[in-house]
Amino acid sequence: MTCSDVERVLPELLDGASDGAFLPDFDAHVKSCPVCSDLVSDLKLIASEARQLAATEEPAPRVWVRIAAELRAEGLVFDSAISDSATREPESAPARPLLVPVPGSPRWRWTALWLAPVAAAVLAAGAYVISYKKVVPQVAQQAPTPQVTSPPPVIPAATPPSVPATAPQQVAKEPANPTGVNGAVPAVEAAAEPAPSAEDRQFLSVVSTLGPSTRATYENQLNAVNADIRETQAYVNRNPGDADARQHLMDAYQQKALLYQIALDRIQ
């Protein structure tokens, strides 16, 4: 049994939906593979915690709608994927994924359990993943298959071998849709200054409360940091093996985080 096999059968095993025919192989692999062992431990913990949640603590429907909209806007999922998922959903189930398991729908239980954390993670990392894999597919193919997470049903892109900690800002900065549905431009071609991301617009909106000159100051700094990020990202895309350049990319994102933090401190 390989890591991929473990990822495939794990939801069924944890749901108790499997007949357990492959349990010996599964156990043997998990004992010998620290990555899968960690994965199983994590998922058991998630499942345990999730069962503690009361139905009343579920996020409101608008949360799921917004997540779906965000995924769609980022080009990470397509309408067909969402609608297909919706059509597979049992009629008796609500129109949104569930955090709390519902008897009789084991597949959906795990889909939902995975969707919540994965959606958040993918929102953060997706753009980077896609642009990274698009520009340097040969590197991605040579790298080991990711073992830490399993791809959720509605997410077409796989998790990268290693996602820099700075990826969240990347989502906002560079649209990730390789098909260009949202007018996205691949990072390597992103020489022109793109429109501000949603989070940057929100950031500027907030700092506007400090006055027009302050807003202008922060906007200038934000533009400069974003320009540095674009510049470095483009270089990294051209030179994926340059570890130091990748470190500079992370540094640039940390600069952006610092800018946000300074603004936040001032507003508070």
Added chain:
Amino acid sequence: MASFRKASVRQAGIQQTSMNNTAAVTLVLVTCLASAAFAESKKEYRFTVGPNAIISVDTQYGAISVKSGSGDQVIVTATLKSDSVEVDQQQSGSRIEIASHLLQGANEQTGRVDYEVLIPPDATLNLHSSIGPLSVEQLHGDLTLEGTDAVVNISNVENCHVVVRTMRGPITLAGVRNGHVEIATISGDIHLKSVTGPLVLASSGRGKIFYDGDFGAGGDYKFTTHTGDIEALAPADVSAEFRVHSVLGRVHTDFPLLPHHSRYSMKAGSSFVGTAGKAESAVVLRSFSGRIRLKQR
């Protein structure tokens, strides 16, 4: 004719004197009116604290200057530029919080409060001012200074953590011994003179970094800029391993360094790795597109 000229000159002199007097009177009046309008006032607060006190001063607009005082006393002198701002002060044991409280309609001028603070030398200090300047001298407690545009000056501190964050404000540290230093600025310049310690981190996005010192003995020094230049000035007998790399810029060294193995690929003109002396300290100078110079004093 001559007497007429003398009279004209005398008359012109009288007129000039009169104009000067008028200007002076006007200036005094304007100053008085301005002072009255801003209603500047000075207040003093005194606190008694135990060892290792924690003192925080937070002002949106204004300077904060902190120096080492005596024993167990904290003395805060606040100069308020108008009635549009108040000073909130709170003591909980040895923790003291001082903050400017802007009232309705306060702006950068009327909301300004300048602080002069004397604290026990071992106190932990947290300062925040948007426009600064921030100044700290002769302490050995941990320091955290944050400011948006604030100029930051820290001098003669030792055996402490020093954390500084600014957006644009330039940062200068001088005479920091045995410090654990972490500096981050988005576009401000960083000047470090005689700064040594087990860890010295300096990071600027667009600013420059200058270091003048001997890199101590046994410390980690990491200076990083994105587009800014880095210039390090060290004595001939420096004892350090240097790793210097600019992705798109140029690097230069005056030192006859001994080659040293590196896991990174070295490219002539844009990177070098080498040791000087016993290589007691590790020095990493990195820039994405700036120029890096390692100069011998």
